[in-house]
Amino acid sequence: MASWSLTARIALFAFCLLLLPSVGCAISVQPTSGIHPERIFLDPTPLYIWNVPLNTVILGLLAITFPIALFILIQILFSLSAWLQLGHKRVTCRNILDNENRNAVCTCIWKNPGTSMRNLSQMLGMNIGTLRYHVGILCRMGRVTAEQNSGGMRYYVGVGTCSDLEKILAGYLNEHPKIRIINLVLQHPGIARKDIASRLIISGPNVTWHMRSLIREGIVKSERDGRNVRYYLCPDVKEHIMAQKS
Secondary structure, rough: OOOHHHHHHHHHHHHHHHHHEEEEEOOOOOOOOOOOOOOOOOOOOOOHHHOOOOOHHHHHHHHHHHHHHHHHHHHHOOOOHHHHHHHHOOOOOOOOOHHHHHOOOOHHHHHHOOHHHHHHHHHHHHHHHHHHHHHHHHHHHHOEEEEEEOOOEEEEEEOOOHHHHHHHHHOOOOOHHHHHHHHHHHHOOOOEEEHHHHHHOOOOHHHHHHHHHHHHOOOOOEEEEEOOEEEOOOOHHHHHHHHHHH
């Protein structure tokens, strides 16, 4: 059926191409008289479009546009018949995960809460365009929620399955400098900025920049000790991390 359809399209297209030259290939034959009948005398009077009969103009326009319009109409009919034969499956809450790619996206987000679009693309080996399409459907159907934080857009499975603290920490799992700082402060409560910089081999201003974000999110608290600033994890954050590791 598919091969016949392709052959019919090619034949129709070739037929339309053959019709087009016939429009401009007409030869005007005029009766001649006189001594030299082989000579063609040109009429010096110009012929304007408004001097041509209306029916002749209409026929000329139809001869030009009809093959193209017929070809477009047949293309539409072929596309419509294919759409009716293949069918259009409406996405519902029951069949939303029937699609293999969409199911893989949802599973990956469930296993990696707070992941980003770029990380999803790398983990699944899926291009960004396809990934955005499936994530958009999952978000519209309520299977996935998207939240904006300092690191960009993060995705989670379900609504109300994660607390605010869990969402923040899950988002930091994809930000290696911040999660390294959190683990270091967990292991060494009261650590100073210069010690963090030397242990993680990053600059002091870079440590300060990350700490501002962590303090603003309620992950880390700071205490001044003379000329130094000491950093500690907030109690609820420490309890949550210890519970996850146990």
